[in-house]
Amino acid sequence: MSLSVVENCSLKNYNTFNLDVNAKRLVIVSKDDDYSELINLLNESNEPNLSLGGGSNILLLNDFPGLVVRMATKGIKVVSETEDSIELKCEAGELWDDVVSYAVSRKYYGIENMALIPGTIGAAPIQNIGAYGSEIKDVLVSVTGIDLITKETKILTNDDCEFDYRSSIFKTTLKGRFLIKSVLLRLSKKKKFHLNYRALKEKFGHKSEENISIEKVAEYIKRIRNEKLPDIKVLGNAGSFFKNPEISKRQLSELKDEFPKIISFSTTIGTYKVAAGWLIEECGFKGKRIGDVSCYSRQALVIVNHGNATGNEIMEYASRIQKAVKAKFDIELTPEVNVIK
Numbered sequence: 001m002s003l004s005v006v007e008n009c010s011l012k013n014y015n016t017f018n019l020d021v022n023a024k025r026l027v028i029v030s031k032d033d034d035y036s037e038l039i040n041l042l043n044e045s046n047e048p049n050l051s052l053g054g055g056s057n058i059l060l061l062n063d064f065p066g067l068v069v070r071m072a073t074k075g076i077k078v079v080s081e082t083e084d085s086i087e088l089k090c091e092a093g094e095l096w097d098d099v100v101s102y103a104v105s106r107k108y109y110g111i112e113n114m115a116l117i118p119g120t121i122g123a124a125p126i127q128n129i130g131a132y133g134s135e136i137k138d139v140l141v142s143v144t145g146i147d148l149i150t151k152e153t154k155i156l157t158n159d160d161c162e163f164d165y166r167s168s169i170f171k172t173t174l175k176g177r178f179l180i181k182s183v184l185l186r187l188s189k190k191k192k193f194h195l196n197y198r199a200l201k202e203k204f205g206h207k208s209e210e211n212i213s214i215e216k217v218a219e220y221i222k223r224i225r226n227e228k229l230p231d232i233k234v235l236g237n238a239g240s241f242f243k244n245p246e247i248s249k250r251q252l253s254e255l256k257d258e259f260p261k262i263i264s265f266s267t268t269i270g271t272y273k274v275a276a277g278w279l280i281e282e283c284g285f286k287g288k289r290i291g292d293v294s295c296y297s298r299q300a301l302v303i304v305n306h307g308n309a310t311g312n313e314i315m316e317y318a319s320r321i322q323k324a325v326k327a328k329f330d331i332e333l334t335p336e337v338n339v340i341k
Contacts, residue, residue, distance in 0.1 A: 003027055003037040014070060015055035016118060018236035019311050023050075023068035030072040030093070035181070038069065039151050049148060050340065051179050053092065053120030057127050057238050059339045061311040069179065071122045076102055079184065087141060088185045092122025096129070099185075104218045108187035110139040112218040113194055116225045118232060118239065122180040126170040127336070128163045132221060133197040137163035141184040148177045166243050166336050193217060199224060228299045236305035237296070241318060242280075242333045244273040255329060276333055277301035283324040293317040315339065 009026035012018055024047065029038055042049065048066035052058070073091040076099060080087040086108055090099050100115045102108075113134035117124075124136050125143050140163075143156045156178075162169040170178055193212060195204050203220055204212050230237055247255075252272045255262050259282070263275035277300045280286065286300035292309035294317075296302040303314060303321075322333045 003029075003034050003041065005041070009068075011052075011055070011060065011064070011068065014052055014068075015058055015060055016232040016236060016238055017059060017305050017309075017311070017314065018232075018307075019060050019305070019309075019314075021060045021311065022063045024063075024065050025067045026070060027067060028070045028072050030074075032073070034073075035146065039146065041067070042148060043151065048176075050176070051122075053123035054095065054118055056119035056232070057123065057337055059238065059311055059314060059335075059337050061315060061339065061341050064340070071120060071180070073181070082189075084190055085186050085188055088187065090121045090183050090185065092120060092180050092182055094121045095119070096121050096124055100218065103187055104214050107214055108189060109192045109214060110134070110187040111136075111185070112214050113197075113200070113221055115218045115221045121183050125161055125163075125168055125180065125183060126338075127166055128168050130166070131225075132200055133194045135163070136185075137161070137168075139185045139187055141186050143180055144182045144184070145178050145180040148179055153181070154178075165246075171338070229302060230296050230298075230304055235296070236307075236309075237302050238337045240276075240301045240336050241303045242276045242301060242321075243336045244276045245279075245331050245333060246271050246273050247331065248272070251330075259329075274329075274331065279325045279329055279331060279333070280321055283321065283328055285321055285324070290317055290320075295321075 006026045009023050010020060011023055012020040027038065027041065045067060049069060050064055051069045051071060053071050072093040074093050075091040076094060077089045078086060079089045096117050096119050097115060099121050100111050104112055113132040114129060117129055117131060125140060129136050137158065140158050143161060145154060147154055191209055193209065195201055246267065248271060252264055263278040264272045266272055280295060280300040285295045287297040288294055291313055292306040293314050294304055294306065296304050303318060305314065318335065325331055325333050
């Protein structure tokens, strides 16, 4: 068998929280030929399995008692093209930001607002990643992968993926049973920016579209992210830990009476999202450190590991935040990070 299996392997270098937990077995899939061997391996074992891309949106609470599959396949291929659009097939192990850079350098529009999001493209649909007014669901055509129960290869369309805010079918019905092999994106070849997000509107709103370049948008997004978010190489983290909670107009009105500076924005369905980072900061957690865990000093929405925190310690810290926000604002915070118990 050419597929390498490592027994009792540390996952510290495979998750961005830098948590030193072990997998009973780790296998790295790096080429198409590995899939048939992987299926045979899965057929031979009844143990639990977990697929990992960049490990950038996962919190491992304990050692994993089964097989961890690390997706490392590479490749970006043009599969169809029209005058207006282009479709790219991206292998699951491609780093998301490398796909963004590929698109930006060729002036393919649609994902530039998501520059510098860590992780692989194979993991991106699971979370329905998004930033600054854009989400992967806006450009995703389909996902190809393996049903880990039936061992069949399946293609799921955009509608099949049941995308929602930081969620998809891969976090609900198909949680833990679908291994994504590749993602098909459709991007625009004509200028098509999404600049409604406040920071982007302030920067580019006074300019005509002809005077805005995709390179400048991506560059500005990177600058914002670098100023607000910690470097995962320095401080272990998984980006935004919680989703922005969604509340009714009535509840927002009542909160504004008591907290006039509350940050919110309307949705297309008449509700309002409240900035989770603002809520957390108002509860005093920004920069607050307990042991080796804290909220980042520049962005309260990001929980960081200062070196030797455990997954359970991070989860305990997150629970403190949830309880404080609930007590002060009567709002439930839901983790955006995938918690693996």
